Amino acid sequence: MTKQCPLAPLMLVGTGSDVGKSVLAAGFCRIFLQDGYHPAPFKAQNMALNSYVTPEGLELGRAQAVQAEAAGIPCHTDMNPLLLKPSSDKTSQVVLHGRPIGNKDAYQYFRTVGRGHLRQEVCAAYDRLAARYNPIVLEGAGSISELNLRDSDLVNMPMAQHAGARTILVADIDRGGVFASVYGSVMLQQPEHRALLSGVIINKFRGDIRLFEEGRRLIEELCGLPVLGVVPYLTDVHIEEEDSVALSKRALQAQQGKVNIAVVLLRYISNYTDFARLEQDERVHLFYTNNVEELQEADIIIVPGSKSTLADLYELRRNGVAQAIIRAHRAGKTILGICGGYQILGLEVSDPEGVEGDIARLPGLGLLPIRTEMAGEKVTTQAQFTLLGDETPCTGYEIHMGRTTREGETEAQPLVRMADGREEGCATSQHCMGTYLHGILDNAVFIERLLAPFAERIATGAQPLDYEAFKQEQYDRLAAHLRQHVDLERIYQILGR
Template sequence: MIPNRRLHPVMFAGTGSDVGKSIIAAAFCRIFRQDGYHPAPFKAQNMALNSYATPEGLEIGRAQAVQAEAAGIECRTDMNPLLLKPSSDHTSQVVLHGKPIGNQSAYEYFRKEGREELRKEVCGAFDRLSQDYNPIVMEGAGSISEINLRDSDLVNLPMAIHAGADVILVADIDRGGVFASVYGSIMLQREEEKKHIKGILINKFRGDIRLFEPGIKMLEELCNIPVVGVVPYYKDIHIEEEDSVALQTKSMQAEQGKVNVAVVLLRHLSNFTDFNVLERDLRVHLFYTNNTDEIMKADIILIPGSKSTLADLYELRRNGAAQAIVRAHREGATVMGICGGYQIMGQEVCDPEHVEGDIERLPGLGLLPVSTSMHGEKVTKQVEFTFKDGSDICRGYEIHMGFTSVVKGEQISPLNFLSDGRTDGYYMNSTCMGTYIHGILDNGAFIDFLLQPFASKMEKSAFDYQAFKEEQYDKLADHVRKYVNLPLIYQIMQGND
């Protein structure tokens, strides 16, 4: 291996959604960095509510921000030039180069008209990125064999062909049908596309790998493509998830000796990674719920961000969770809202211009004396700040629509003081507050501030989350190194152009 030698880009494409492409890509970002290269992640098109603000104040998918962190570099929009943020079952906000350009239905988005303009944009982003980094670790989206969408595909094999990338096909053996999914995914490709598929990686294996060795030979004979690794399922490595599908499985039973924190499970919950640090904090037991009885058992109730604040506020009122939050606060629980959750905690949320949908106004929870109006451009910005009564410099980021102001006659009481002179949020008291800043709970000083009213319950001390994340990236890289044929992957990426 020669670190200064140019490697082909590598794309981790999938036989389906949730096969582990994002995590495998993060692992190789760290592996290449450890081996002396200067890698960067790239995903032409991502669909996720979990997003992040770049240093320039632009928006990308959180998964690419995590992969950039694993690579040891700052994230930028060229790593994820096109982001789709679902706002309903049929409509998404389209974010191009970090800025929203409108809402489109799935039918409108995937039609052929105008597709080449988007293709030109994502290919340009890749070309710029490849000038600065080596190698580019690319990620596909969903399945590579959605042949009904082949002509409008911007992110899988057409992108690999433009990049001259070597494709590693990732399959999830845990869900079953791995032979059919791998063979079928390859056979449904056109001949030009098949040429780019250079390896097969079996992911999430359980049991004795030796029992699968005959299967490896069968796959290689069927597909005429080498199996470059069989990576076992793991439980002791913690990397930020791209999707929130597993949140409801988190334990909801209150625990003794810990501060019990309930994150309200909104239908359009976004940026759920805001709570990763609390989830790992040994002083805290964190769970996700919209059950009224479980909300009442919490010491702290966190209302998260939402892509559709009014729709989620309506649902909270319909299912009784809104009333439970207010009652729990009255009985001593702390309530804190982040972004959309902050808006929900106010007196009202208005949408006179129908930015989010058909609902023009809903009363909020009435816990904070603020009012929100949904209009204006989206704010995306990394920020530094100090919080109420705090002297530590903290960091986070803003991604939100709408403007929140104190209602007439009420006292101004900001929670945070930003380095650019602005203020943020509202501080009622130590048990009632709201903020627009995502990542506020990544700051140990702010967590200590939030947990202070419950100091008598805590038996453990805090931990260093940044050091923890670095340790997890190294553990992930070690795990993947152990079970893939890395010399073969390097050989593939150094092959003849």
């Protein structure tokens, strides 16, 4: 039963990027749900290539979809009204309320775009959300002390001010310099914003926490804020990550007794959370690489989604990975393309309108008899489907900007049949296939089909994964971890219980 006592909104801001705000926000969403409240996440502006589709067919950052899942509610674009999807080192697609409104370079966006209008839009989204849920768990972006961007900031302290949020500063002690980063972040705030800060959480601590007692006291004396928790580094709790920075650091060596799956590490890789379930399947060893020799160690090679398909296709041809994938196919390895990877496996990708950039046309890898033409209109929809030859219901979602057609008369078959009767995807055999469907790998029936040709390699006793139960367990374990290491009673007092 939902408690009647309303709480003030809680906001987590950071001393920098990747300090753990997103995961902590998911943990607090789960704690509030467990304690009988009706929480919802909110991030005014997100920059990420990992996105998700709402039940209404609109796009938002994947991190807020994960946080909504932790809160036990459907995701909605009001939880992330403004999404920036980088398409190059200097430009991003701007998505407002789930729909693209154009591409902007960083200078245009932060200096000349109608910031007042965008501020009104994100504040209105927050207000709608706050009218439906309590408490709201807000997340900031990057560092709160980017002085050069202060006037255009939509997501950090100005949003805390609009929401009247009790704001906690999160610092990553693992990267070093925690005293300077906390003190500097606090002291560089304007007085009215500094007054909004209610405390500090030290995140990603390694070692004996008792050794940081003096550090806790010093931070409290220097900053005049309580340290509300020292949270140890998470090693055995698995929450989907927002950033792809650490993908290339995951184990590369092929393993015996498992099916070895390589995900091609594209420069503009998107929606790599497609592989979160596979990473936890004990029958599978999954790794990310763009090394030609490492690709040859894989039984299955997956070409993932891309925000800039033509740019990534050009790079695959330049660095030899395209040829390595073709050789692996000829050697009997399985090749799977998802979204942009599906386009790359075809005969050709063209962009006559310059939707992605300056590359007008490139030959694909030629493994699937399809051609793709980029289009300005983005397809975003949740999907229900079945695999051809199997009536087990499956779910996924589409986010893409290309139109793909099959070439001539071939023996290739569609991969799935959508709930509306439409056929989707393409498969030339059990060893070569592609689809626009993100989340297809979250469906056990497709995993079994993918792994079937390599069943003899799987060690005796290895079992399939119940991924939904696994995710719910991770949210509960995250909540338990936070309950142990933050002063939750004091946080509740700060929120006004």
